[in-house]
Amino acid sequence: MAEYTIKVRRFQPESGQGPYWEEFNVDLEPSLAVLDGLLQAKDREDGSLAVRCSCRAAICGSCGMKINGQSGLGCKTQIGEAQERADKVASAVGGDSSGNPIVIEPMGNMPVVKDLITDMESTHWTKIRRVTPWLLPHGEPPEREYIVEPESMIDITQSMACIQCGACVSSCLSMEADPDFVGPAALAKAYRFVGDPRDAETKERLHDLAEDPHGIYDCTHCFSCVDACPKDVAPMNQIMRLRRKAGEEGIEDPNSGHNHEIAFVKLIEKKGTLDESALLQESFAPGIKGKLKPSKRAIKEMLGSLPTAIRGIKTGKMRSLPKLIPGIHHKLPDGAQDEVKAIYKHAEEHSEEINLYIKGEEDVVPEPDEEKVEEQL
Amino acid sequence: MPSHDVLVIGAGLAGQRAALAAAEQGVSVGIISKVHPVRSHSNAAQGGINAALNPEDTWESHAFDTVKGSDYLGDQDAIEVMAREAPEEILHMEHLGVTFHRNEEGKLGTRAFGGASAARTYYVADITGQAIMHVLYEQLMKYSEQISRYEEWFCSSLAMDEQGECCGVVTRNVADGSMELFSAKAVILACGGNGQVWKPTTNALICTGDGIAMAYRVGAKLMDMEMIQYHPTTLAGKGFLITEGARGEGAHLLNRNGERFMEKYAPNKMELASRDVVSRAEQTEINEGRGFDDGTVALDITVVPRKRVHEALREIVLVGRDFAGVDITKEPIHIKPGNHYTMGGVKTDVDGRTDIPGLYAAGETACVSVHGGNRLGANSLLDTLIFGKRSGRDAAGRAKRIDGSKPSKKVLEDEAAMIADINSREKGSGRRVSEIKQELGETMDAKVAVFRDEAGITEALETVRRLKEEAKTAYIDDHGEIFNQDLIGAIELGYMLDNAECTCVGALERRESRGAQYRTDYPERNDEEWLKHIDLELTDDGPEISYSEVTITQWEPEERKY
Numbered sequence: 001m002a003e004y005t006i007k008v009r010r011f012q013p014e015s016g017q018g019p020y021w022e023e024f025n026v027d028l029e030p031s032l033a034v035l036d037g038l039l040q041a042k043d044r045e046d047g048s049l050a051v052r053c054s055c056r057a058a059i060c061g062s063c064g065m066k067i068n069g070q071s072g073l074g075c076k077t078q079i080g081e082a083q084e085r086a087d088k089v090a091s092a093v094g095g096d097s098s099g100n101p102i103v104i105e106p107m108g109n110m111p112v113v114k115d116l117i118t119d120m121e122s123t124h125w126t127k128i129r130r131v132t133p134w135l136l137p138h139g140e141p142p143e144r145e146y147i148v149e150p151e152s153m154i155d156i157t158q159s160m161a162c163i164q165c166g167a168c169v170s171s172c173l174s175m176e177a178d179p180d181f182v183g184p185a186a187l188a189k190a191y192r193f194v195g196d197p198r199d200a201e202t203k204e205r206l207h208d209l210a211e212d213p214h215g216i217y218d219c220t221h222c223f224s225c226v227d228a229c230p231k232d233v234a235p236m237n238q239i240m241r242l243r244r245k246a247g248e249e250g251i252e253d254p255n256s257g258h259n260h261e262i263a264f265v266k267l268i269e270k271k272g273t274l275d276e277s278a279l280l281q282e283s284f285a286p287g288i289k290g291k292l293k294p295s296k297r298a299i300k301e302m303l304g305s306l307p308t309a310i311r312g313i314k315t316g317k318m319r320s321l322p323k324l325i326p327g328i329h330h331k332l333p334d335g336a337q338d339e340v341k342a343i344y345k346h347a348e349e350h351s352e353e354i355n356l357y358i359k360g361e362e363d364v365v366p367e368p369d370e371e372k373v374e375e376q377l
Numbered sequence: 378m379p380s381h382d383v384l385v386i387g388a389g390l391a392g393q394r395a396a397l398a399a400a401e402q403g404v405s406v407g408i409i410s411k412v413h414p415v416r417s418h419s420n421a422a423q424g425g426i427n428a429a430l431n432p433e434d435t436w437e438s439h440a441f442d443t444v445k446g447s448d449y450l451g452d453q454d455a456i457e458v459m460a461r462e463a464p465e466e467i468l469h470m471e472h473l474g475v476t477f478h479r480n481e482e483g484k485l486g487t488r489a490f491g492g493a494s495a496a497r498t499y500y501v502a503d504i505t506g507q508a509i510m511h512v513l514y515e516q517l518m519k520y521s522e523q524i525s526r527y528e529e530w531f532c533s534s535l536a537m538d539e540q541g542e543c544c545g546v547v548t549r550n551v552a553d554g555s556m557e558l559f560s561a562k563a564v565i566l567a568c569g570g571n572g573q574v575w576k577p578t579t580n581a582l583i584c585t586g587d588g589i590a591m592a593y594r595v596g597a598k599l600m601d602m603e604m605i606q607y608h609p610t611t612l613a614g615k616g617f618l619i620t621e622g623a624r625g626e627g628a629h630l631l632n633r634n635g636e637r638f639m640e641k642y643a644p645n646k647m648e649l650a651s652r653d654v655v656s657r658a659e660q661t662e663i664n665e666g667r668g669f670d671d672g673t674v675a676l677d678i679t680v681v682p683r684k685r686v687h688e689a690l691r692e693i694v695l696v697g698r699d700f701a702g703v704d705i706t707k708e709p710i711h712i713k714p715g716n717h718y719t720m721g722g723v724k725t726d727v728d729g730r731t732d733i734p735g736l737y738a739a740g741e742t743a744c745v746s747v748h749g750g751n752r753l754g755a756n757s758l759l760d761t762l763i764f765g766k767r768s769g770r771d772a773a774g775r776a777k778r779i780d781g782s783k784p785s786k787k788v789l790e791d792e793a794a795m796i797a798d799i800n801s802r803e804k805g806s807g808r809r810v811s812e813i814k815q816e817l818g819e820t821m822d823a824k825v826a827v828f829r830d831e832a833g834i835t836e837a838l839e840t841v842r843r844l845k846e847e848a849k850t851a852y853i854d855d856h857g858e859i860f861n862q863d864l865i866g867a868i869e870l871g872y873m874l875d876n877a878e879c880t881c882v883g884a885l886e887r888r889e890s891r892g893a894q895y896r897t898d899y900p901e902r903n904d905e906e907w908l909k910h911i912d913l914e915l916t917d918d919g920p921e922i923s924y925s926e927v928t929i930t931q932w933e934p935e936e937r938k939y
Contacts, residue, residue: 043811047863048855134515135474150479
């Protein structure tokens with residue numbers, strides 16, 4: 001047994017007060033969960049402490065919350081580990097190195113209803129329904145089962161593993177900037193149909209999600225959802241797969257998102273670092289050497305993005321104007337570009353999808369041979 | 378007053394399937410659930426779902442395995458219905474979009490499961506329940522015009538009309554505390570089992586026997602309430618489930634001496650004997666000092682190829698890692714028998730009808746009975762779908778036939794008074810609700826578990842009856858309207874105590890050992906006296922016992938060996 005202090009961001013809507021912090025002291029085994037700590041406080045001290053929970057085993061998806069600022073499930077986060085993290089965070093900013101309270105808050109990007117309970121209906125579920133979340137098969141079903149590649153079912157089972165807990169939505173930085181973003185959970189759900197060979201409307205789904213300005217190209221690749229997901233669904237990876245499929249379909253999206261990605265890949269392969277002048281050209285008028293010949297739509301988009309670019313230059317996020325002139329981008333020092341190329345080669349040779357249900361586990365890096373290491377030392 | 382032709386209470390697999398089946402018949406359907414539907418406990422069914430779908434397999438074989446597994450207490454007419462309809466139902470789920478595992482030809486593939494004479498378990502990794510339930514919820518979203526969803530609404534009692542027919546439900550909208558009386562021509566209870574009566578349990582916190590207690594309180598008969606399954610592989614402490622699929626994939630059970638002890642108890646089926654047999658074997662090893670110091674034996678999954686573990690038992694890898702700190706691909710994990718499933722429940726026929734007109738039950742809430750004294754692994758998902766579907770259809774048929782009556786507002790007033798009473802109890806005037814739950818769970822796990830005897834059950838029953846008294850003055854902290862989980866917990870405690878009392882009474886009455894009921898004072902099965910169901914009906918003095926016959930169609934009882 002060990003003692004912990006949990007510091008809960010509380011909100012009692014009927015009290016007439018705003019949110020406040022309350023600390024509870026609990027004692028339990030470090031291997032037990034943060035949720036167990038909350039339930040102990042609720043059982044012993046204050047039954048009005050509101051938290052959704054049911055299975056206690058990370059399968060029902062009820063107890064999404066923020067623990068020390070990180071989105072996840074209360075039942076899956078061990079309280080001992082949460083304590084370590086609380087101490088690490090505190091000591092990093094000059095606080096005490098032990099005995100800090102474990103900070104627990106409701107999920108982000110959703111309205112708070114009471115204590116740790118959020119309104120998932122108006123955010124999460126509305127977005128889920130946005131992606132037409134049911135199978136749209138072609139015509140009448142066969143007499144027996146649909147015959148499909150075994151791998152295809154394993155592939156989409158990764159997104160099927162989603163328990164709709166909302167942790168990814170809570171952590172999504174793009175949604176913070178654009179509340180209309182369809183978001184990681186709903187897009188992972190969309191891949192579950194797009195990747196399903198039984199679905200007859202995958203093209204329509206891809207057009208829909210690529211052409212929506214709040215769709216697949218609204219993701220900024222920040223990995224927050226991958227970190228937050230308690231079930232290894234890796235929502236961002238599912239979004240990237242949707243993008244790849246949309247690209248393969250040749251779907252034109254309003255932000256030239258697909259071309260933008262290809263431009264990125266090409267430029268780094270060629271120059272090692274990002275040539276922003278060429279990036280603009282390649283994104284809006286790919287493949288045209290020399291003069292910039294963007295389409296009307298692209299001009300409109302580029303003009304639209306001017307204020308952002310100016311802000312970027314002012315704050316130092318973008319390089320200064322002279323360096324945006326095509327042709328003067330520096331090259332990497334000797335040999336470095338070959339290493340970049342080697343990385344590309346490796347990536348291309350290992351382009352197989354990583355799916356945690358079947359792959360990714362075979363390539364376990366062998367633990368270093370201890371004797372050999374000692375010899376080397 | 379909101380009104381639907383068919384009202385389904387509970388939105389796990391049985392409830393959602395019932396709602397869809399009723400809606401297909403063109404009636405108006407409402408589905409009420411105290412949690413969001415995808416939080417329902419059907420999620421926890423990991424291993425799979427049985428069906429004799431393979432051309433070499435037969436429904437008779439599936440039915441016989443189920444009869445034998447039930448220790449001949451299952452009703453064979455019901456078991457036949459379930460086994461016959463299973464293949465079509467699996468295909469229906471596949472057509473709706475369930476991502477079932479495929480074999481190399483791209484057809485549905487199977488795995489082996491306990492108590493089965495063929496590999497007939499269809500599965501999605503080890504998230505089969507979750508995968509099916511989320512697909513059903515997709516269908517609920519698709520048919521939202523035909524099916525109204527009341528998500529996070531809690532039911533506190535059933536409404537009856539003057540003819541003694543069920544005509545509605547009293548509910549509380551959890552989000553704002555408003556009370557609502559729903560009227561319906563048929564009500565289907567699909568509220569799951571009562572695992573929370575035991576501590577620890579594999580069951581979720583929501584599994585508090587609501588449907589069983591609500592039906593019992595309006596006079597419906599309960600059946601075989603003593604039949605409570607202890608699952609052979611649960612984690613010590615919190616009681617988390619390790620799927621039977623692990624043994625299906627070839628994992629071994631070992632005692633502290635490293636012996637594969639199932640050789641002694643079930644030399645043919647070994648680890649894949651039926652659950653009651655394996656749980657008793659483990660408990661015997663533990664009781665006789667061959668378990669580990671933490672009161673467990675070991676499940677060795679390292680004998681299963683690593684790649685296969687990651688492909689087919691991924692959830693268990695996570696459970697081992699996150700909740701036991703064990704990498705199951707590298708070392709054995711300590712397990713013990715733990716409370717898992719309610720075989721008994723509200724007595725129904727094969728169309729889900731209880732003996733109260735207008736009231737149906739399906740899934741774990743119901744006792745058809747297809748599981749009798751012991752449920753086979755991967756038969757519970759099947760039970761929910763088959764009898765959910767049949768209940769939904771029959772309830773829709775009734776709704777089309779009758780005019781229906783409006784429930785009296787009095788029932789709503791009674792419920793409001795009940796809630797006002799709970800709210801009026803001063804802090805410290807009695808015990809905390811959570812304390813009573815704890816004592817109940819520990820008592821039941823100690824006295825009414827794998828091995829039972831008269832003295833222990835009697836003691837448990839006395840404790841339960843004392844707790845029932847104490848519950849009348851138990852107090853809560855939250856007196857608000859919005860998400861008052863404390864209040865709901867107090868009402869659930871009442872449900873749990875009714876369930877516990879019935880289980881004790883049934884267990885005390887059945888003076889033999891059959892399936893999950895093992896009486897050390899009556900260690901033999903006694904077909905002459907006890908090949909019958911124990912029915913319980915509420916009277917002023919508590920549950921009154923009566924008996925009903927077990928339906929036998931083609932399989933006469935014989936000795937059960939694995």
